[in-house]
Amino acid sequence: MTDMMIETRNLTKKYKGTPAVDALNLAIPRGEIYGFLGPNGAGKTTTIRMLLGLIKPDSGVVQIFGQDLKRERIKILRRVGSLVEYPSYYGHLNAVENLETIRRILNVPKSRIDEVLHTVGLTKDAKRSVKGYSLGMKQRLGIASALLGSPELLILDEPTNGLDPSGILEIRELIKKMPQQQGITVLVSSHLLSEVEQMASSVGIVNQGKMIFQDSIPNLQRKAGSEIHIALSEPDAAMITAREQGCFPRLDQGHLVFKGIDNGQIARLVAALVDARHSIYRVEERRKSLEDLFLTMTSGASNASSERHEASAPRAAGLRKEAAR
Amino acid sequence: MIGKLLAADLLKMRRTGIWWVVFIGPVGLAAMQALNFGLRYDYLVYDAYAGDAWGGLIESTGLFVPIAIYLAMTLLMSMIANIENRQNSWKQTLALPVRRSQVFASKFLSCLIQLLVACALLSGSTLILGLALKFDGPIPYLDLLTSGLYPMLAALPLLGVMLWLTLTVRNQAIPIALGITASLVSVFGASLPHALPLSWPGFVAHGQQTLTFVGLGIAVFIVLYLLGSLHFSRKDVA
Numbered sequence: 001m002t003d004m005m006i007e008t009r010n011l012t013k014k015y016k017g018t019p020a021v022d023a024l025n026l027a028i029p030r031g032e033i034y035g036f037l038g039p040n041g042a043g044k045t046t047t048i049r050m051l052l053g054l055i056k057p058d059s060g061v062v063q064i065f066g067q068d069l070k071r072e073r074i075k076i077l078r079r080v081g082s083l084v085e086y087p088s089y090y091g092h093l094n095a096v097e098n099l100e101t102i103r104r105i106l107n108v109p110k111s112r113i114d115e116v117l118h119t120v121g122l123t124k125d126a127k128r129s130v131k132g133y134s135l136g137m138k139q140r141l142g143i144a145s146a147l148l149g150s151p152e153l154l155i156l157d158e159p160t161n162g163l164d165p166s167g168i169l170e171i172r173e174l175i176k177k178m179p180q181q182q183g184i185t186v187l188v189s190s191h192l193l194s195e196v197e198q199m200a201s202s203v204g205i206v207n208q209g210k211m212i213f214q215d216s217i218p219n220l221q222r223k224a225g226s227e228i229h230i231a232l233s234e235p236d237a238a239m240i241t242a243r244e245q246g247c248f249p250r251l252d253q254g255h256l257v258f259k260g261i262d263n264g265q266i267a268r269l270v271a272a273l274v275d276a277r278h279s280i281y282r283v284e285e286r287r288k289s290l291e292d293l294f295l296t297m298t299s300g301a302s303n304a305s306s307e308r309h310e311a312s313a314p315r316a317a318g319l320r321k322e323a324a325r
Numbered sequence: 326m327i328g329k330l331l332a333a334d335l336l337k338m339r340r341t342g343i344w345w346v347v348f349i350g351p352v353g354l355a356a357m358q359a360l361n362f363g364l365r366y367d368y369l370v371y372d373a374y375a376g377d378a379w380g381g382l383i384e385s386t387g388l389f390v391p392i393a394i395y396l397a398m399t400l401l402m403s404m405i406a407n408i409e410n411r412q413n414s415w416k417q418t419l420a421l422p423v424r425r426s427q428v429f430a431s432k433f434l435s436c437l438i439q440l441l442v443a444c445a446l447l448s449g450s451t452l453i454l455g456l457a458l459k460f461d462g463p464i465p466y467l468d469l470l471t472s473g474l475y476p477m478l479a480a481l482p483l484l485g486v487m488l489w490l491t492l493t494v495r496n497q498a499i500p501i502a503l504g505i506t507a508s509l510v511s512v513f514g515a516s517l518p519h520a521l522p523l524s525w526p527g528f529v530a531h532g533q534q535t536l537t538f539v540g541l542g543i544a545v546f547i548v549l550y551l552l553g554s555l556h557f558s559r560k561d562v563a
Contacts, residue, residue: 023392031345047414049561049562052416052417053419053420054420054561054562055420055561055562056559056561074422074424075422076420077420077422078422080420082417082420084416084417084420085416086413087412088412088413088414088415088416088417089412089413089414090337090408090412090414090417091412092339092340092341093337093339094338097336097339099334100333100336101333101337102333102417102421104329104330104333104336105329105330105333105421105422105423105424106330106421107329119528129340146419272495
């Protein structure tokens with residue numbers, strides 16, 4: 001409680017009766033990179049807008065730095081840097097002028113502009129009008145604006161949306177450096193788990209406005225679990241051999257798939273299979289991908305509301321197939 | 326705080342062409358009168374306005390002052406709002422440690438400054454025109470100064486509406502349509518009922534109950550401003 005940078009309790013926002021954010025409890029400790037994850041329309045942006053005081057919650061409390069956002073909004077915002085969805089910029093101004101409009105309000109020394117431009121690698125293009133920037137550069141300018149006031153908390157909403165792979169990599173490296181170098185706590189939202197996995201230290205997953213998982217990344221990975229796949233000749237006959245060894249695999253495209261099996265068991269099993277004159281092509285461990293886990297979690301939640309279920313199930317199945325390939 | 330916001334807002338207006346509007350409006354009005362007096366100098370100076378050429382100049386400029394002011398308010402406010410609306414920069418501006426009411430006030434002050442500059446330019450260019458036309462008689466400095474200022478103050482109610490609409494409605498077609506309609510209606514200013522605020526700058530430009538309408542304009546504006554500011558401070562930012 002004492003060292004929570006952001007804490008929300010029962011945060012709720014309804015649009016025309018349907019909750020976009022539903023009794024959300026967010027807890028982000030100091031020094032973390034917190035990945036805020038969920039499919040499009042899960043309520044991530046709505047939550048972030050409430051954290052920044054851009055929209056008012058219907059009910060619930062937002063505490064940032066242990067202070068109530070409703071009462072201390074200006075004091076809190078002075079210590080927060082933000083980038084909400086696609087970047088905001090003034091296209092007719094150049095990068096320095098863009099940052100200057102914010103600097104005049106934050107009242108920080110002029111040298112900060114050069115510093116943040118250097119941090120995001122825009123020094124060379126600082127005097128060009130922002131209209132002509134690529135999306136990646138605009139996004140970096142957005143991050144520079146967020147960093148200008150030397151914030152303790154950085155809130156980035158989909159910072160890598162629409163960027164190419166090298167742009168994504170750049171932004172990711174930039175974000176990863178922040179907690180170590182400057183002691184900044186970062187909240188970064190995304191709909192891509194793989195991305196969050198690569199930079200976040202803890203993660204919260206929302207779906208349909210509800211928090212369905214909130215823990216550290218290692219714990220999430222542990223939850224994903226792993227399976228042993230054995231590819232061999234005559235798999236049907238091998239099933240019987242395996243059962244004789246006390247293992248109960250399932251057959252999947254000519255592979256025997258074992259769940260929750262230890263090293264000794266595998267060794268014995270392989271020996272028995274070789275004895276039974278099977279040709280073993282490969283034995284491999286397959287981690288259930290986090291994407292799969294994510295999809296099970298998010299589609300599991302939508303099972304509850306039956307009308308969404310039908311729409312999302314085939315799509316999830318399709319995605320799983322794609323992931324398998 | 327408001328000073329810092331205003332400084333930031335004025336910087337945002339660089340290279341947007343806003344100051345061109347401020348410049349071209351009043352100078353254009355004076356140019357029109359230059360043409361008017363140039364073409365029919367003898368008739369206007371020795372016949373229609375005989376003995377009071379300065380007054381004649383101010384009066385014939387005044388015919389076009391209300392419509393110009395209404396158009397300027399519409400155009401300027403929509404350009405000011407557009408700076409934030411275009412890339413939806415509201416979410417960035419309002420996530421800064423600023424009071425929303427002060428952001429609103431800063432946008433109003435930006436526009437007011439521009440309108441005052443335009444009024445000063447109108448007085449200045451009318452004065453230069455009068456001197457260039459070699460009018461006799463004493464120069465009526467006070468009348469020149471108020472020829473733009475008083476109608477502008479009487480026209481403030483429209484600015485109150487424009488402030489609110491342009492800063493809260495994403496689609497600028499709505500406030501612009503309303504502003505242009507108001508400008509066109511104001512041409513018939515003197516024949517409109519007194520109760521209609523749109524007619525007030527027209528009356529003022531003709532020198533009828535000047536101070537009453539100026540006071541009314543300011544009073545109605547204050548009410549509209551407070552309502553707009555209240556709504557702006559409370560609304561959700563998309």
